Amino acid sequence: MRQTRKYLQTSNITRTTIRRLRVIPSYFFLIWRWSMWLYALIVIIFTHSSYVNTASIPYSSIAVILLSITFLETLFVTLYAPVIQILFPRPLTTAATRSLKQAQLLERVLTEEEETEILPPFMQTRNHYWNIAIYSMDVIICGIVMYYSGPFSNPPFGLGSPFYRYGMSTVFAAAAVFRYPGGLLAALGYDLFALFGMFVHAPGARSYVPNAVDIVGSLIDTPIVAILVAYLANLLENHARSKYHERENARTQAALVSIGEALLKSTGDRQELLQRSSKPIQRGRFERLRITLIDLAIPEDEIQATALQSFEQQQITTCVEALSPSTQFPDISQTLAQKVLASGQKLVSFEASDDQQSGIARMYIPLRKDDHVQIVLGAESRRLAPFNAQHEKFLTIAGTQLLVALDNIRLAEQTIQLAADAERGRIAREIHDGIAQLTYMLSLQAETCEAQAQRISEASEEDAELITPLTERLSKLVVISKQALWETRNYMFSLKPLMRGTTTLTQMLNNQLREFEAISDLPTSLEIAGSPALYGEQYLHSRHYAQIGTSLFRIVQEALTNAYKHAHATQLTVHLRYQSDRIEVDICDDGRGLPPFLLQNEPARVETQPHILSGHGIGGMRERATELGGDFSVLAQASGGTIVRVSIPL
Template identity: 70%
Template sequence: MGQSGKFFRASNVPRATLRRLRVIPSYFFLVWRWSMWLYALIVIVFSHPSYVDTNNINYGSMAAFLLIITFIETLIVTLYAPVLQILFPRLLTTASRQTREQEQLRHQQTDEEGEAELLPPFAQTRNHYWNIAIYGMDVIICGLVMYYSGPFSNPPFGLGSPFYRYGMSTVFAAASAFRYQGGLLAALGYDLFALLGMVIHAPGSTSYTPNAVDIVGSLVDTPIVAILVAYLSNLLENYARSKRQERENARTQAALVHIGETLLKSTGDRNELLQRSIGPIQRGRFDRLTIALIEFSYDDEHPIKLPLHLAPMLTCTETIVPTDQLPDRSSQLIQKVLRTKQKLLTFESLEGKNQGIARLYLLLRKDDHVQLVLGAESLRMTPFKAQHEKFLTIAGTQLLVALDNIRLAEQTVQLAADAERGRIAREIHDGIAQLTYMLSLQAETCEAQAQRIIEASEEDAELLIPLAERLGKMVTISKQALWETRNYMFSLKPLMSGTTTLTQMLGNQLSEFQAISDLPTQLHVEGADDIYDEPRRHSRRYAQIGTTFFRIVQEALTNAYKHAGATRLDVFIRYQPNRIEVDICDDGHGFSIHGAQDSQPPNEEPHILSGHGIRGMQERTTELGGQFAILPQPTGGTIVRASIPL
């Protein structure tokens, strides 16, 4: 390729300009303006052999000046920056590089988002007043050229000017950019210069009496052109809008299908679901995407009414732009939208660049509760539009459905497990527990009958005393078996459900223990659970605390019954503003706390324990951030104390 070919390569011209020269109506504007300029050149060159009149006015110089002015103006308004770039490539190397980068960004944005293909004839800025000034200046220049070129023909104004049709292209441009209002205003301004030529002839014009044909021809053409061009531009815009909508719908459907396929392949893990779905939602649309899942601990009927910006959340972010170009403020913006409970749509212009940072953060609700926040950020020339918000809303709704399916699956598994546990508990109650209870009754009856025989006959006493002792041990063992069987039943059943309170649950537990063991038990309550607000009493943590206290009391009662030799048990429950404390006290023989904990081998439990023992009770307490201790009573016996914060 020759040097001139390299000089005028298309790559030297920004893509937006090339597209502007190809699309309608810019293409027609280009053809019209250049054709009419050539027409004016031909009329001036071949219709006026003499260019100096009796008043020593050099029409040749004036014609050359007007031709040069209109030529430069035509270059600027049709090619503007590319003309200087082609003519002075070395002088404008840095500027051209920046221009190429900006135009590439604009082209990429246009291709990805399907934005307007009907570009206006002139360059557009973000300032509406600057755009009006550009088109207004073109009207003034074309009007003045028409006015001063009047002496070249007859009549010396309006349609008599060789630049009359050239100047009508300014009405074409205004009607294309601003439709009817802009086109008619430009036509009015252009006609004012024609009227000026009628009233005050341009320098060098001969006296002329206007007639109706010349006046109408000079004033009617431009409004008609404005109306026709505005009408055609509206038709083309509507057609382009429908094509853009089709393309956008196709892109959205393809993206949503991809997102749906990704969600279908997801597992039951929420974190993995968010990680796998963030890519398909972001692809081809956003430079950074953030998904924040609000993880409330609440029951379906009683959500915790915490401030949203303080709620725990699971956040996933993916970005394709370095943070030095697109700073990461997603955490602060998420907290902001959670505080205000409103979407965030902003555009931050970057100084010295023809682009800015567009941000869009949406709140997605389910049952009037915010459950998901979607945040999108991109380096763009314009803010995000309604189509982006619509896409994020649809994608986020799909994601919410998938998350809800995970929750429902977990609930289904939990309900199935609870149903099976309930079935096993019923089987134990109707089978082993009943048989154990009957065995205990029979052993007690046999023991009582043996005691009566011993008291009635001294001869048989010596033989029956060992039998009575064995029967007494059998009674004790059967009661212990019945108690442990009942404990297994309670372990299988859900504890705090419905309207059951912690006080009621422990009261029922102690009543059943007393009925089985014949040991006097009493529940002492200090305060009441109504000091806590309703959301806290119905929270999942409160239910976990109740379950933990039930298991600890269960273990402590079993140990006291089997090993402590206690004759009485007292359970104290204290409701404090920020915690709940439970003490299980017995009057047994007690034990050495130091010896029980330190003298035993590391892998062995103290001898007074059953089941998981001290270690199990302590682990249950510490898992919820509480404190556990075993203390001796001054009067003998042991205190098992558990304190758990709310």
């Protein structure tokens, strides 16, 4: 009893107008049925006790049987009534215990206000035919009781029965659930029993002369009750819906305000933005919320082609989830999000449970911008019915706010990137017009001085001994100046964006080798196997392919620098191979080779020898390859020299 009282004190069942309106017909039905049963009991007790049965069955025996049947029926209906199950979550009978899950689910439905329909007087299943059978059976039982109790009074049918008003409650119940059609059909069925008793009297009936008052009174009451109850039920439901929409709009506005506050607090990080906004969207509405952000840099055709593969492998999405503590149903949200991403259409499903009383409702909505899916919002909850248009509207509004915030982040990043590119371009131009030109002039002057000193040394044997040291120093100065010029050109390439516009990887490497050959005077060649055309036009314009091209360009740049500065090579060859699943590049030289520990790929010892290579050296090249899932190795050629090999998968 204490537990029930505590539950009633903490319950929200009767705290809102909507909930009160929804349960009014159910309360009236139970009050009516019990009141009319007591009325029948009083009438039977205080009426005459003469025997009226032709089969010598006493009047009191028939009364006891009918009272017992109606009492058990009323008790059964009461224990299984949704209102009673909500008020008393610990049923007092074993029979009601079997419907505990349904009661708990109905309780949660009322608390969350998922539906606004009038609460049914009887228990209901998800099978429409079962519901019709339950209410039809109640009509039949009430009609039979009315028929056999007719002889207790005058007239011996219809309103003469003490159970006549008791049986009218079945018309009340049918009209509350099925409205006008159900109520009028129940009234017609109930009147048929009255007509049957009029023409075929029940056993024990006295002689009776029919009159219009009794006939009309026995047939007109139930249709009027059906019409009135159906009308009132419609009014209550419409009013409840109106209140529900008002409250839902206020709730939606409050949630959107919370989402807006979360968006304002974001620091420009997409992951943080999704994490902050997921809780306000999920709270109080969904048990599971999944937000899938599509990588905007990849074309939609390519996303849909790879959507059925792992998001993590393709690196095309950022996903966050918000869960309620009580969430215990299977998680298939990633699979459903992939399906929606591939089809571009919303997905609304309802998976019924074993007891057919509840189910898992799911809704996944793709949100587009510029005809491309950018966000997939997925919501899941255990409910009595699928998600409705109100939930879809809320998810769409919340998702639109997210899209605006994400677009602001993207525009801010683009602004920063454009400013950085402009500044890097300015620095590159300054280097080209300043340091690069001066270094180039220094290189030319050093070469001229070296050639002049060489001619003087060859023309005069007397001065050769004095000029030779100067010639050697000038030769070293020429080498150093060319190295400085190459380093300067490398910095310029590092500052400028590489693969942009119609520039291809082949063109980039070819231009790089031509410039390297012009500066270093080392013969270089580019050998190409395969063609990038086999990857498709969409992929050639994707961000992933641009990342591969940039990494390969930097690795070749580093390898050429190392070969020029340290290998003493006389010739270099770059092999570029386009394969179906990867791109491979070999940078080959005929120099003196590298120490054994470098060829054995020992990173720890490489770090202790920074003077061997420029920049980040082998460590930097390896990092560039592994960041894209590729392989990097340094091999020795049988004929002498070194092969730097890099392979990056598509």
